[in-house]
Amino acid sequence: MSTKSHLVFIPSPGLGHLVSTVEIAKLLVDRDDRLSVTILIMELPFDSEVDSRVESLSASAAAGIRFVILPRQNAFPDTSPVAFLTHVIESHKADVREAVTDLHRCGSPRLAGLVVDxxxxxxxxxxxxxxxxxYVFFTSGAAALGLILHLQSLQDEHHMDLTGLEGSDAELDFPCFENPLPAAKFLPAEIFINEGRRLLLSHALRIRETRGILVNTFTELEPRAVEALSGLGAPAVYPVGPLVNIKVESKKGPEGNNSLQGFEILEWLDQQPDASVVFLCFGSFGGFDEDQANEIARALEQSGYRFLWSLRRPPTKGKVEAPSDYANPAEVLPEGFxxxxxxxxxxxxxxxxxxILGHPAIGGFVSHCxxxxxxxxxxxxxxxxxxxxYAEQQLNAFELVVELSLAVEIKMDYRRDLTKGSNFVTADKIEGGIRKLMEGDEAGERRKKVKEASEKSRKALMEGGSSYLSLARFVEDVRRR
Known part of the structure; x- marks a missing residue:
């Protein structure tokens, strides 16, 4: 009988990291029935919906995947978002050790490794x-991985003072990019904060110690970055993406309950012409105050395009919390809008x-990247x-707009500090970006390039595709161990 192997995944707290972790787990157990996976879940103190989300994800997961929700930790110091996340993760270390040890006690198959976020x-x-x-599961792209590895090397081996880049006009050459990167505009903001830089680059240093890195990308999307990683001292790299949950229940709200709004949105889209609607959505932590919401509203009205806008209230200044929906959006929008x-x-x-993104009526996406x-x-x-x-999103925007020509710019170097507020983008600038996105010859050429990238992303996961073969190499390494 073939020996069975067990992997334990430890995703970072938050739905975004958990969803892609579940997707890689599904691929693994589908690929080899001798593999099983346990996913250990850490809860954020302000996230009250973890149980329902895990229940929803469990329903779509394969039989060989088990979820364990670790005990909630609530006492954390008032600090920056990066340090806050570090405190949350550190506080669960003993729980992880106990949970993994318990797996041995209850007769799980041979523990083949820990895959950490x-x-x-x-x-x-x-x-x-x-x-x-x-092993490390790197939930962002190969270019972001290459960037933090290179920055860690510049600081620790070449003794470069990275704080000197803040506010400068310096453009740095990174092996993972073809074009020079304006450092002050596109490096993650944490690089310019002593505590944030120390924590981020310590992750880069530790990543080098692991046996391998699973990266949520595919070689055809980031060929230069994937190739550069070996020269940056990375261990074995396995591009296994794109890991997207395209089968998620489309008519359920964030609480996992039936959402009437979900039905209404899709019914409204059904009535719109193909590729005619601009969709605006800014992620799990993306919200705007009244002043910025007014500018977006004016831009949409001036453009005349059909739109679907996910407008959410930003976190309270000085607090690390998730955005919430406005009770009455009309109160923060121009009168009569x-x-x-x-x-x-x-x-x-x-x-x-x-x-929504999979609906034929959507013609463009104003996104946080x-x-x-x-x-x-x-x-x-x-x-x-x-x-x-925030985070590495400016870097992703640079890659999409400058490196890959798959996107246009609203404001690529926009930064929103999760605790101190943000700068401001005018209606004219927003409208200009929407028009570039939706009209003209360049928009047509860009749409064609994105469609080509879409085809490559699907082929990468098919039998014989680049990500399919990369995952096979990872499974072989796990089984060999």
Whole structure:
């Protein structure tokens, strides 16, 4: 009888990282029935919907996947978002150790390794204690991975003072990019904050210690970046994407309950011409205050395009929390806007993003350029207008607009500090980006390029495709161990 092997995945807290973790787990157990997976889930203190989300994800998961929700930890210091996330993860270290040990006690198959999220590298120590290999699941793209590895090398080996880049005009050459990168505009904001830089680059250092890195990308999308990783000292790299949950229930809200709004949105889209609607949505932490919401509204009305806008309230300044829906969007929009645009547009709160992007009526996506959203737009062949908010999203926007010519710019270097507010984008600038996205010869050429990328993304996962073969190499390494 063939020996069975077990992998334990440890995703970073938050739905975005969990969804892609479930997708890679599904691919693994589908590929080899001798593999099983346990996913250990850490809850954010302000996230009250983890149980229902896990229940929804479990329903779509394969038989060989088990979910374990770790005990909730609630006492955390008031600090920056990066440090806050680090505190959450560190506080679960003992719980992870106990959960993995319990798997041995209850007769699980041979533990073949721990697969830790890009922000959970502290859990590599647990793998070492248990004398099993550790792997990293990098939920962003190969270029972002290459960037942090290169920055860590510049600081630790070449003694470069990265803080000097803030506010400078310096353009850096990165092996993972063809074009020079304006550092002050597109490096993650954490690089310019002592605590954030220390934590981010410590992850890069720990990643080098692992046996291999699963990356949520495909070689055809980022050929230069994938090729550059070996020269940056990365261990074995396995591009296994795009990992997108395209079968998620499209008519359910964030609580996992039937959402009347979900039905209404799709019914409204059914009535619109193909490729005619601009969709605006800014991710799990994307929200705008009244002033910025007014500018977006004016831009949409001036453009005259059909639109579907997921408008959410931003986190309270000074607090690390998720956005919420406005009780009454009319209160933060120009007077009469909803009435004047009733024939061409809808303003909603939470949005079933995957179902919307897959609808033929969607002609363009004004996006924060989170990596999951980026892969979803490529999968469905929808062009993007880039309006990044935080984390590595400016970097993703640069890659989409400058490196790959798959997107246009609203404001590529926009930054929103999750605790201090943000800068401001005018209606004229937003309208200009929407028009570039939706009209003219360049828009037609861009749409064609995105469709080609979409075809490549699907072929990568098919038998014989680049990601299919890369996953096979990873499974072989796990089985050999």
């Amino acid at each position: 890009m922000f959970c590298t502290t859990m590599i120590e647990v793998a070492s204690e248990l004398s099993v290999p550790s 909803l009435d004047r645009t009733a024939g061409i547009g809808r303003v909603i709160g939470w949005a079933p993003q995957v179902a 989170g990596w999951n959203s980026t892969l979803e737009t490529i999968w469905f062949g929808v062009p993007v207008a880039a309006w990044p908010q």
